[in-house]
Amino acid sequence: MKNKSLSKRFFRKARKIGIIANELTKVFPVKEDNLIIKFIKILACLETVERNISGLTKLSKREEFFQELEVQDKLNAHFVDIFFSTPLHELFKLEYVDISDYEIIIIASKPEIGILYFLESKTNTEQSTHFWFSPGFRFDLTLDLLWNIFNKRIHVNMIYDRCVWRLRTICSQLPTLKTNLVGKNEKIIKNLSIKHLQYSANNIARTYLFVGNPGVGKSIAALKFADFIGSKTLRIDASGLTILTINELDLLLSGMKPDIVIIDDVDKVKDLNSSLPNLLTMFQDMHRSYPEIVFILTAANISDFDSAMIRPERIDIIVKFEIPNDNDRKQMIEDFLKENNIFNQDIDILIKATEGLTAAYIKEACLRLKYDSQEEVLGYLKEMFDLFGEKNIKEKIEKEKAEEKDKKEKEKYNQDNPKLLDICRNEN
Numbered sequence: 001m002k003n004k005s006l007s008k009r010f011f012r013k014a015r016k017i018g019i020i021a022n023e024l025t026k027v028f029p030v031k032e033d034n035l036i037i038k039f040i041k042i043l044a045c046l047e048t049v050e051r052n053i054s055g056l057t058k059l060s061k062r063e064e065f066f067q068e069l070e071v072q073d074k075l076n077a078h079f080v081d082i083f084f085s086t087p088l089h090e091l092f093k094l095e096y097v098d099i100s101d102y103e104i105i106i107i108a109s110k111p112e113i114g115i116l117y118f119l120e121s122k123t124n125t126e127q128s129t130h131f132w133f134s135p136g137f138r139f140d141l142t143l144d145l146l147w148n149i150f151n152k153r154i155h156v157n158m159i160y161d162r163c164v165w166r167l168r169t170i171c172s173q174l175p176t177l178k179t180n181l182v183g184k185n186e187k188i189i190k191n192l193s194i195k196h197l198q199y200s201a202n203n204i205a206r207t208y209l210f211v212g213n214p215g216v217g218k219s220i221a222a223l224k225f226a227d228f229i230g231s232k233t234l235r236i237d238a239s240g241l242t243i244l245t246i247n248e249l250d251l252l253l254s255g256m257k258p259d260i261v262i263i264d265d266v267d268k269v270k271d272l273n274s275s276l277p278n279l280l281t282m283f284q285d286m287h288r289s290y291p292e293i294v295f296i297l298t299a300a301n302i303s304d305f306d307s308a309m310i311r312p313e314r315i316d317i318i319v320k321f322e323i324p325n326d327n328d329r330k331q332m333i334e335d336f337l338k339e340n341n342i343f344n345q346d347i348d349i350l351i352k353a354t355e356g357l358t359a360a361y362i363k364e365a366c367l368r369l370k371y372d373s374q375e376e377v378l379g380y381l382k383e384m385f386d387l388f389g390e391k392n393i394k395e396k397i398e399k400e401k402a403e404e405k406d407k408k409e410k411e412k413y414n415q416d417n418p419k420l421l422d423i424c425r426n427e428n
Contacts, residue, residue, distance in 0.1 A: 061100040062119070070135055071117065077129040078156075078252050079139075080118065081169035083108075084127055088146050092116070113138045124163070139255040146171070147256065152232045156252075158239070174223070174235055180335065181224055183328030185217050185321060192319065193228040196294070200229070205287040207280075207295040207314065209266075212321030214300050215360030221321060222262045222296045230259030230294065238297075239268040253286055253293070260294050267299040276305070280314040329354050329362060336366035345369060353381040357388065 083089050092108040099105055102123065108116040114137035119128040146154070153174035161168040181189055192208075199206050208225075210218040226233045234256060236249075253261065269275045283295050302310065302318075310318065324332060333350050337343070354362050361384050368377045 062103065062105075065097070065099050065105060066117075066132065069132075071132040072135060072137075073130065073132045075130045077167070078169045078249065080127050080129050080131055082146065082156075082171050082252075083116075083118075085169075086146065086171050087149055088142070091145055110142075113141050126163075140257070143252070143256040147232055150174075154234050154256075154258075156234065156236045158237060174233060177220060177223055177227075181217065181221060182331040182335065183324060185221050185328075188319060188321070189221050189225050189228065192225060192317075196225075196229050200292075203291055205291040205293075206316050207283055207287075208297065209302070209310065209315045209318045210296065210298045210321060211302055211318060212300070213323065213358060215358030216321040216323060217359045218298045218321045219262075219264055222264070222298055225296065226260040226262060226294075232256075232258045233260045233262065234258040235262040235264065238263050238266045250282060250286075253282075254289070257290060258293060260296065262296045262298070264298050265300070266297040267301050267304065276309055280309060284313060323356060323358055324362070326351055326355075332359055332362050333366060336363050337369070340367060340370050342366065342369050345374065349374070349378070353378050353385075355385075357381065357384055361388075 089108060092110045092113075095107040095109075097105045097107065102121065104120045104122060106118040106120055106127070108118065115134040116137065117132040119130065120126065121128075150171070150173040155172045155174045157170045157172070158167045159170055180186070196206065210222055212218045223233070223235070234253075263279075266276065266279070269279065286293055286295075297315070299305075309315070329351050330347065333347055333354070337345060337347075350365070354365065361381070365377050365381055368380060372380075
C-alpha cells in the first residue's frame with residue numbers, strides 16, 4: 001500500500017507540473033525556442049503521459065477517494081474494535097461518505113489530534129481492520145481519551161466472533177476490588193511492592209509471573225499489586241491471544257503507555273510454544289523503549305513453559321501463591337460472612353471443611369450459607385474436596401516434606417562442617 005501511495009503521489013505531482021508547464025507554453029512568443037522554453041515544453045508533456053498511464057489501470061472507488069489525500073495506512077484490529085465499541089468514537093466528529101454500492105468511508109476527525117478513515121461494509125455494517133490516518137495523527141492523545149473514559153483502569157478481552165470469523169477486542173472498566181488479600185497473600189504483595197519501589201528508583205524494568213492453582217487469588221493479588229505501584233492499569237485476558245494479535249498489541253501498548261500491564265492466564269495463549277516467546281520478546285522490546293511499564297503475568301501451570309521463556313529479562317521474578325492455611329481460611333470465612341451479613345455460623349466446622357480448597361470455593365460456600373442450610377453447604381464442600389482439595393493437600397504435603405528434607409540436609413551439612421559454620425558466623 002505504501003509503494004502504491006508513493007507512485008500515486010508521483011504521478012499526481014507530475015500531472016500538476018505538466019499542467020503548469022502547459023499553461024506557460026501558451027504565453028511564450030511563437031519564434032522563441034531557447035533551452036529553457038524547450039525544457040518547459042518537455043514538462044508540459046507530463047500531463048499527457050500521466051493521463052495515458054492512469055488510463056491503463058482503472059482505479060477503484062476507494063482508490064479514487066484516497067488519491068487526492070495525503071494519508072498513511074495501518075492494519076490493526078484491536079484499535080478499530082476499541083474505537084467503535086467504546087464511547088471513544090463519540091468524542092470525534094463523524095462523517096459518512098458513500099463511495100460505492102458496497103462500501104462507506106467513515107471520516108473521524110478531532111482538532112489537535114487528526115483524522116481517521118475507516119471502511120465500513122454496507123451489508124453487515126462491519127468496519128475493516130485496515131484503516132487510514134492523516135500524517136502526524138496523535139494516537140497517544142486518542143488513547144489518553146480512552147484512559148479518561150475508563151478512569152485509568154481498562155480490561156481488554158478477546159472474544160471470537162463467528163459472524164466475521166475473527167477475534168474481536170472488547171474494552172471495559174476494571175471493577176474496584178471489594179475483596180481484600182489475607183494472610184500470606186497480603187504479606188507477599190506488601191513485601192513485593194516495597195522491593196519494586198527499589199527497582200523503580202533505579203530504573204530497573206521488571207516482569208513478574210504470578211503462579212498458583214485456579215482460585216488461590218493470584219489475579220486479585222495482581223490487581224492489588226498494580227494499585228500499590230501504579231496508576232494506569234491495563235488488564236488483558238490471554239486466552240484469546242494468538243501470534244497475530246500479540247504482534248498487533250504493540251500499537252496499543254506503545255500508544256497507551258500504561259503503568260501496569262496485567263496479562264491473565266498466560267498459559268492459555270493459543271499455540272503456547274510459538275506465541276508466548278513472541279509475547280515475551282515484545283515485552284523486552286517495550287522495556288527498552290518504556291522501562292517504566294511493569295508487566296505482570298498470571299498462570300495456573302508453567303510446566304509446559306520452555307526454560308527460555310522464563311529466563312531473566314523475559315520473566316524476572318516468579319511469585320508462587322498457595323492454597324490458604326487454617327489462619328488464612330478463618331480470616332477469609334469471617335470476611336465473606338460479614339460481607340454477606342451472615343451470622344451465627346460454626347466457623348470452626350467451616351475451617352475444617354474448606355481444607356485444601358482455594359479462596360474461590362470458600363467464597364462460594366459462604367455465599368450459599370445465605371440461601372442453604374449449613375448441612376447442604378458442607379455437602380457441597382465435601383464434593384469439591386473430593387474433586388480438587390485432596391489433590392491440593394497431597395501437593396502441599398509433598399512440598400512440606402521436600403522443604404523439611406532440605407532443611408535437615410542443611411543442618412547435617414552444618415554439623416559436619418562446624419569450622420565453616422563458625423567462619424560464616426564470624427563474618428556476619
